[in-house]
Amino acid sequence: MADQTAASIEDASPAEIRERYLAQTRRKRLYSGMLLAVFVALMAGGFITADSRNAGGFWDGLHRIFDFPAGVIAETVEKIDRMPANLVKFFPALMETINIAAAATLLGALGGIVLSMLATRGMARWPRLIPVFRRIMDVMRAVPEIVIALVLIFVLGGGPVPAMIAIAFHTVGALGKLFSEVNENASLKPVEGLASVGANWSQRMFLGVVPQVAPNYLSYALLRFEINIRASAILGFVGAGGIGYELKNAIGWGIGRYDEAAAIFLLLFLTIVVVDQVSSYARDLLTHGRKKEMLA
Amino acid sequence: MTLAADMPMDGLKTRAEALFRRKRMVAIALPLVLLAYLVYALFAFNVPALLQGASLENGATLIRDSYSYKTHVTRDNRSGEVTFAIEGERKGEYAPGTHPDWVTVAGDDTITDLGGGHLVHYRAEGVSYEIPGYGTVSAQPGNGGVNATFPDGDLPEWINASKNRVTITTDAGRVTITRNRTEVFRYSLGWELFFFTLDSPYHGMGPGELLSHALSGEAGAIWHDFWNNAMWRHGDVAWALVETVLMAFLGTFGAAIVALPLAFLAARNFAPLMAVRFTFRRIFDFLRGTDALIWTIVLSRAFGPGPMTGALAILLTDTGSFGKMFSEALENVDGKQIEGVQSTGAKPLLRYRFGVIPQVTPVLLSQVLYFFESNTRSATIIGAITGGGIGLMLTQAMITQKDWEEVTYFIILVILLVFVMDWFSGWLRRKLIGGER
Numbered sequence: 001m002a003d004q005t006a007a008s009i010e011d012a013s014p015a016e017i018r019e020r021y022l023a024q025t026r027r028k029r030l031y032s033g034m035l036l037a038v039f040v041a042l043m044a045g046g047f048i049t050a051d052s053r054n055a056g057g058f059w060d061g062l063h064r065i066f067d068f069p070a071g072v073i074a075e076t077v078e079k080i081d082r083m084p085a086n087l088v089k090f091f092p093a094l095m096e097t098i099n100i101a102a103a104a105t106l107l108g109a110l111g112g113i114v115l116s117m118l119a120t121r122g123m124a125r126w127p128r129l130i131p132v133f134r135r136i137m138d139v140m141r142a143v144p145e146i147v148i149a150l151v152l153i154f155v156l157g158g159g160p161v162p163a164m165i166a167i168a169f170h171t172v173g174a175l176g177k178l179f180s181e182v183n184e185n186a187s188l189k190p191v192e193g194l195a196s197v198g199a200n201w202s203q204r205m206f207l208g209v210v211p212q213v214a215p216n217y218l219s220y221a222l223l224r225f226e227i228n229i230r231a232s233a234i235l236g237f238v239g240a241g242g243i244g245y246e247l248k249n250a251i252g253w254g255i256g257r258y259d260e261a262a263a264i265f266l267l268l269f270l271t272i273v274v275v276d277q278v279s280s281y282a283r284d285l286l287t288h289g290r291k292k293e294m295l296a
Numbered sequence: 297m298t299l300a301a302d303m304p305m306d307g308l309k310t311r312a313e314a315l316f317r318r319k320r321m322v323a324i325a326l327p328l329v330l331l332a333y334l335v336y337a338l339f340a341f342n343v344p345a346l347l348q349g350a351s352l353e354n355g356a357t358l359i360r361d362s363y364s365y366k367t368h369v370t371r372d373n374r375s376g377e378v379t380f381a382i383e384g385e386r387k388g389e390y391a392p393g394t395h396p397d398w399v400t401v402a403g404d405d406t407i408t409d410l411g412g413g414h415l416v417h418y419r420a421e422g423v424s425y426e427i428p429g430y431g432t433v434s435a436q437p438g439n440g441g442v443n444a445t446f447p448d449g450d451l452p453e454w455i456n457a458s459k460n461r462v463t464i465t466t467d468a469g470r471v472t473i474t475r476n477r478t479e480v481f482r483y484s485l486g487w488e489l490f491f492f493t494l495d496s497p498y499h500g501m502g503p504g505e506l507l508s509h510a511l512s513g514e515a516g517a518i519w520h521d522f523w524n525n526a527m528w529r530h531g532d533v534a535w536a537l538v539e540t541v542l543m544a545f546l547g548t549f550g551a552a553i554v555a556l557p558l559a560f561l562a563a564r565n566f567a568p569l570m571a572v573r574f575t576f577r578r579i580f581d582f583l584r585g586t587d588a589l590i591w592t593i594v595l596s597r598a599f600g601p602g603p604m605t606g607a608l609a610i611l612l613t614d615t616g617s618f619g620k621m622f623s624e625a626l627e628n629v630d631g632k633q634i635e636g637v638q639s640t641g642a643k644p645l646l647r648y649r650f651g652v653i654p655q656v657t658p659v660l661l662s663q664v665l666y667f668f669e670s671n672t673r674s675a676t677i678i679g680a681i682t683g684g685g686i687g688l689m690l691t692q693a694m695i696t697q698k699d700w701e702e703v704t705y706f707i708i709l710v711i712l713l714v715f716v717m718d719w720f721s722g723w724l725r726r727k728l729i730g731g732e733r
Contacts, residue, residue, distance in 0.1 A: 039549075046546050053539060053684070054602030061599035068597035096340070103337040106330060144673045144712040146680055147707050150694045155355040160341045234589045234677055238691065244720065251593055265590055273585040294324065 039211040056259035075255065090246055094267045096160055097242035100235075101228035104164045108171025108228075109221045115172060116179035117205050122188050125201050134243055137180075140173030149235050163240035165230050175224055182216045183209065215286040222279040228273060243268060324643070361700030365488045366469075369408050369480040369530065371418045373437045378406050382488050387526040390433065390494055398482070408480050410468035412635060416480050422721070423478045425464060427472050435462060435473050442473050487701050489527045496521040528702070533689065537713055540601040540685035544671040544717070547610025554662045555615045559622030566626060576619070583616030588674065588691060592682050601683030609678055610671050625659045626652065658729045663723040672717040676710055685709055 012020070019029045051058045076083065119133035145166040152162030190208035199207065210217075236244020243264055250261040368384040373376070377482035380395050388397070400407040406418040413428040422443075431447030433455070441459040456463040462473045470481040492499040498518055499505060510518055525530045529696030560566045562576035591609040599605045634651035642650065679687030690706045693699055 043546070043549060046355075047543050050539070050542050050546055050603040050607055053535075054604035055600030056598070056602075058599065058604055065595070065598040068594055075583070099337055099340055103334065103341075104332065115576060125403075138715075138718075139711070142673075142711050142718065144676045144710060144714070146677045147690065147710060150691065151358065151703075151707075154358065154694065154697065155352070156350045159346055161343060161346050164337075172444065220394075224485055229586045230589070231677075234681070235590060237681055247589075247593075265586075268587060268590065269585050272587060273581060276585065 056063050071255065072258045075258040079259040082259055083263060086260050087267060090243060090260070090264055092268055093241075093243045093246045094271060097232045097236060097244065098229060098271065100164045100167065100232040100240075100242055101158050101225060103169055104167035104232070105225045105228050107164075107168040108224070109173035109175050109217070110170070112179050113210075113217065114174030115176040116183055117209065119176070120180045120183040123183060123191065123205065123209060126294075134180075137173045137176040140169055141177060142173070143170065144237060145170050145231055146238060148242055149238065152221075153239055158239050158241060160241045163232055163235040163242070166235065166240075167231050170231075171224055171228065175220060178220045179217060180215070182213045182220070185210045206211055219283040219286045222283055226275050226279050227273070229272060354682065355357055358700050358703075360483070362704040363701075364483050365486050365701060366481045366483050367408075369399065369416075369418075369482065371406070371423070371478040373474075373476055373478060376404075376420060382494075382527075385527070386434050386715075387493060388489060396482075408482065410466075413466050414466060414468040414629075416471060418478065421473075423473060427464075427466060433462075433464060435478075437473055437475050439475075441475060444473065450494060463720050487705070488529075489525070491525070492521050493526050496525075498522075528705070533686070533706075533709065536684075536686040537709065540675045540679055540687065540713065541602050541672060541717070543606040543610060543675040543685060544668060545567055546607035547675070548614060548664060548668040548671050550607070550611040551614035551618050551667075552660070554611070555618035555622055556660070558615075559619050559626055562619060563626035565629070565631070577623075580616045580619035580623075583612055584620065584728040585616075586613075588613045588678060589681070592678055596682050603679075603684040605682045606675055606678040609682070610674060614667060614671070618664070621654070621663055625656050625663075629655045630704070661728055665725045669714075669717045669721040673714055686713070 035096045047058075047116050054152055075256045115133055115137055118125055119130050119137060121127070121130065124130050124133075145163075147168055148160050148166035153159075156162050186209055191204050192211070194204045232240075232242060233244045233247075236242035236246075239245065247261065247264045247268075250264060319385060365383060365429070368379075368381050369383075370379050370381070372379075380390040380399065395401065398409045398411075404420045406415040408418075410416065413426070415426045417426075424434035426431055426432050430452070433444060433446055435442050435444035437443065442457075442462050444462045445455070446455070451457060454465045456465075457626045460475055462471075464471045469483055472479045472481075476639060489499070492501075498509065498521055501509070506518060509601060558576055558579075561572055562580065564573065567573045567576075588609050591612045592605065595605045595608050595612075599608070629652055633655060634647055637647050637651035675685060676687040676690070679685030681687075681693045686706060686709060690703065690710065693702045
C-alpha cells in the first residue's frame with residue numbers, strides 16, 4: 001500500500017502533487033471546521049439548556065455574583081476582632097478534614113499498591129487474574145465518593161469514618177491505576193534475582209519492586225492527598241463531619257455568622273494552597289531530584 | 297602501598313554499613329510511624345463508639361430493599377376497608393376491586409398468603425395470623441386496645457406486643473396491628489412497577505404482547521406511560537443524567553477555552569514580563585485553591601440552584617488547574633518550530649497558531665478529556681450541593697430513607713454514567729490525538 005502511493009507520487013508531475021496536497025489540506029480543513037461547528041453548537045446548546053434549567057438565569061445572576069462575597073467580607077471586617085478566635089475555634093474541624101484525607105490516602109495507597117502489583121504483567125501473583133483485578137480497580141475508581149459516603153452514613157451514622165472509607169475506596173482504584181503504570185516501567189531483574197534465591201511473592205514485591213518505584217508512588221500519593229482534602233471537605237458538607245459540616249452550618253445560619261463562614265473559607269483556602277505548594281515542591285524533588293542524583 | 301589500598305576500602309565499608317543501618321532503621325520506622333498514625337486516627341475518629349452506634353438493621357433494610365419490594369395490605373379497622381399498595385405509596389395503589397394474586401377475597405374474609413404456610417385473615421370480627429410451627433395469633437382491635445390472644449407460653453422475640461400495638465416480624469413478612477389499622481407487609485423479589493405503574497393499561501404485559509401493541513400503533517402511548525412512570529420517574533431521571541453530563545461538559549471545556557489564552561501569559565517563554573507571569577500564576581493558584589465547594593456556595597447565591605451553577609463552579613476551579621498545566625506544557629514547547637514559522641514572515645498570532653498550537657494540542661486535549669471524565673464524578677457531588685442532576689435525586693432518595701430500590705437504581709446509573717464517560721473520553725482521545733499524528 002505504502003509502496004504504491006510512493007510509486008504513484010514519483011510518477012506524478014509537480015502540478016499533480018500540488019493539486020493533491022491542496023485537496024488534502026482542503027479536506028482536512030473541512031473536517032476540522034465541521035468538528036469545530038459541532039463543538040460550538042454543543043457548547044451553545046448546553047449553555048442555553050443549563051441556563052433554562054437553572055433556578056436563576058446566568059445573565060440575571062451575573063451582576064449579583066459579588067453580592068454574597070461582599071456581604072461576607074463586610075461582616076468579617078466589622079467583626080475582624082473575632083477572626084483569631086474563629087480560626088482557633090474551627091481548627092479542630094479542619095484537622096478532622098485533613099485526618100480524613102490523610103487516613104484515606106494512606107489506606108487507599110496501601111490497597112492500591114497491592115492491587116496494582118496483582119494487576120501488572122510480570123509481577124502478578126496470579127497472572128490469569130490480571131484482567132479481574134484491573135476491572136476491580138476500574139469499578140472502584142468509577143464509584144463516586146458521595147455514593148459510598150451516603151450509604152455508610154445511613155448505616156454507621158454521621159461522622160468522619162464513612163467519609164474516610166468512601167474516599168479510601170475511591171483512592172484504591174485511582175492510585176492502583178497510576179501505580180500499575182509505574183510498575184510497568186520497573187525493571188523485573190531484581191524480582192527474578194529474588195525469585196532465584198527462593199523469595200516468596202510478598203518478599204519479591206517488597207524488596208524487589210517497592211525500592212524502585214517508591215519515589216513515584218509517593219509523588220502520586222501526595223497528589224492524591226491534595227485531591228482527597230478537597231473531597232473530604234465536600235463530603236463534610238453532605239453530612240460527614242469536619243470543616244465542610246461547620247461551613248454548612250455557618251452558611252445556613254445566614255447573616256450573623258458570616259464571620260465564621262469567612263474564617264472557614266480562609267482555613268480551607270490556606271490549607272489547600274499550602275498542601276498544593278508543598279506537595280508540588282516535594283513531587284518535583286522526588287521525580288527530578290532523583291534524576292539529577294542518578295546522572296551525577 | 298597495601299595500606300593505601302586498604303584505607304579507602306575500610307572507609308567504604310563503614311560507610312556502606314552506616315547506609316545499611318540507616319536503611320534498616322527507615323524500613324522499620326516508616327511502618328511504625330504509619331501504624332501509629334492509623335491508631336491515632338482510630339481514636340480521633342472515635343471508631344469504637346461508632347461501631348457501637350452502627351445500625352446493622354439499617355444496613356439489612358438497605359440490602360433487602362435493593363432487590364425486593366414490599367406490598368402493604370392495609371385494613372382500616374373502623375370502616376373495614378382493605379387497600380393494597382406497593383411500598384404503601386399512593387401512586388402504587390391497586391384500583392378498588394383489584395388485588396394482587398396472592399390475596400384471596402372470600403366474602404368479608406380477605407386472606408393474604410405470605411408464602412410458606414403463613415396466612416393472614418382479615419375478617420369482620422378481627423384479624424388472625426397463622427404462623428407455622430407456632431400457632432395462631434388473633435386480635436380484635438377496637439375500643440380498649442388491640443385485644444390480642446397468643447398461643448400458650450412465653451412470647452418469642454419476634455413478637456412485640458403492648459396494649460395498643462402488636463408487631464409480628466417473621467421471615468415471610470411483617471404484621472402490625474393497632475387500634476385503627478392492621479397492616480401486612482409482604483416482600484417480593486424485583487423492582488415492581490419499573491416499566492409501568494398499575495394505572496397503565498400496559499402493566500403486567502410481557503415483551504411480546506407489548507411489541508404487538510406497539511406495532512398496532514400504540515408505541516407512543518406505551519412510551520408515554522413508561523416515560524412518565526410516577527414511581528420511577530424515568531423522564532426526570534434521564535434529564536438528571538443529562539444535567540450532570542452538561543455540568544461536566546460546560547465546566548471542563550469552558551475552562552479549557554478560558555485557560556488557553558491565559559496560559560500564554562503565565563508561561564516563561566511567552567510572557568517575558570515577570571510581573572505579568574506572577575500575576576496570572578497567582579490568579580490560577582487562587583482559582584484552584586478556592587475549592588469547588590466554596591465556588592459552588594458563592595455561585596449558588598448569585599445564580600440559584602441548578603446545572604448552570606455547578607457548571608460555573610467546575611469552570612472556575614478547572615480554569616486554575618488548566619492554566620497551570622497548560623502553561624507548563626507551553627514552557628516545554630520546541631522553539632525550532634516557532635522559528636521556522638517565523639522565518640516565513642508570520643506575525644505573532646500566526647506563529648502561535650502554526651508554531652505552538654499543533655505542538656501542544658495532543659497534550660492539552662488528553663488532559664482536558666481526562667478532566668471531563670473525572671468531572672462527571674465531581675458533577676454528581678456538586679449536584680448534591682447545588683441542587684441539580686442525578687446527585688440531587690440520589691441524596692433526596694437517600695434522605696427519605698424509604699425507597700432503597702430507587703437509591704440502588706440511581707447508584708447503578710451513576711456508575712454506568714461514569715463508565716460510559718470514561719470509555720467515551722478514551723475513545724475521543726484515541727480518535728483525535730491518534731488521527732493527528
